[in-house]
Amino acid sequence: MRSSREEIVDFLMREFPQNTCVIQAVGNGSATVKHEIGTDQLRPGGTVSGPVLMTVADVALYVAVLGEVGIVPLAVTTSLTINFLRKASPQKSIVGVCKLLKVGRSLAVGEVALYSEGSAALVAHAVGTYSIPRKGHPDYARPDRGTSKEIEN
Amino acid sequence: MRSSREEIVDFLMREFPQNTCVIQAVGNGSATVKHEIGTDQLRPGGTVSGPVLMTVADVALYVAVLGEVGIVPLAVTTSLTINFLRKASPQKSIVGVCKLLKVGRSLAVGEVALYSEGSAALVAHAVGTYSIPRKGHPDYARPDRGTSKEIEN
């Protein structure tokens, strides 16, 4: 069952307060998120740091997956590959546009195009996979507890 | 010409104040960095977020490259692939151990093993590539200016 943008925004605010991306759109197997760029997001050379771009890619995937399968908080990244293509502007927000390539019962795969806001020149391109806990599995709808607990290996 | 750990720590403090990793060791084509984990680094499920692990991998690569080729601030990530293997403890620092696989004249490739401090169970594994500006190239020793400038496409 799908989620609307409002439901996902609400979920992120409650359970993922560390998130610094803004959801611009979600639906139809896609998602668009945005991240403002300030000095904290830069690296030597005055361009947006790789980790910021990777974060935007990862969140765009997460949001697209939630939009497609519903609020499944413990969907987790299993892999990500990113190619950095051009320097991003230090003065523009980063926009990540995710398109899901496949959503299976337990794995979703999507690609993300990353841009400096207002420019059509691709800054980076990522492909990532997300693992989706099965319905009925204890992980399916478990909220973020934030307390210490057993680490599952 | 190689760099010592002290030279790299000093460089990062001056030119990369956004960096949140601590360099534990560098040399011999390797580097070890550490990142403390607090609530800001967590995600739903109470485990370390993917972006934090990607950041540690990227910084470990950067430090290993600088250790091998000298302080070349504008060495930049060209690609990164990461596989997430196990949940990291929300209560331990993340340790990233980078081993360079090849350092060419313009490209370096390395792999990074990521652990929860004190545990030998691999949390994630990354392989990344860094582009190294050539000596004589205007980008070779240019410090971080942090001002607005032309974006090179």
Add this chain to the structure above:
Amino acid sequence: MRSSREEIVDFLMREFPQNTCVIQAVGNGSATVKHEIGTDQLRPGGTVSGPVLMTVADVALYVAVLGEVGIVPLAVTTSLTINFLRKASPQKSIVGVCKLLKVGRSLAVGEVALYSEGSAALVAHAVGTYSIPRKGHPDYARPDRGTSKEIEN
């Protein structure tokens, strides 16, 4: 200077006789290649083997790059990432559609969508990078010699 499909077909026949893909189209930063599937291309489970899909992706990239920069025989793959999404039909040819994401002076990046001929369901998705020797570099227009020679490290 770009190459036409005929020029690339001719080049491959002369210098890359080991190639088993057929070029269907090339131009505009793209290329489409096809590979027939027989018993030799299958693996346990009666589906197309991963290596065949990887080969099609790699050749699609090579052809797209040659189409864009001209016949530069020693353009070589520097990296490839592929995600396998669905089982390919053992009875259909594999079609690979490459779209270049960026063509720089020394590096090209492209993505390849792989399908069973006649089906719109993505069988696999790849992203690869190609290194392009510079004009003037001895490697730029050197044909395939096939003789023993020094290996450049």
Add this chain to the structure above:
Amino acid sequence: MRSSREEIVDFLMREFPQNTCVIQAVGNGSATVKHEIGTDQLRPGGTVSGPVLMTVADVALYVAVLGEVGIVPLAVTTSLTINFLRKASPQKSIVGVCKLLKVGRSLAVGEVALYSEGSAALVAHAVGTYSIPRKGHPDYARPDRGTSKEIEN
């Protein structure tokens, strides 16, 4: 339940006759395979083609997985990332050494180091993931039928 080298060699001869790699060793979460290099395996520039290296990486992973979990013919590659580091000798066999990083209930991750036989200089490095059908799942022990059948999406 693990498999011995002889069991895997025997299985490959029966169910995977298309395989052109020779298993040198398997066990302890590792595997070593070898592929002879002749003109068919070369590409323009007289070096071993990318697809041959990708094939060796993929087979090394498959063998390592079978060695670890037993003969599960329908274990399939879900992803592979390879970085090409140095030109391989056109006159030496390619050796692939796989080390599994994690073997879970349904997914295995491993890395493969590829060499020209007799040389310690890494020719390429790959990381791949394999999906392992669960025991009890109809796919678990199904042999290769090689006949036309329904494609599972």
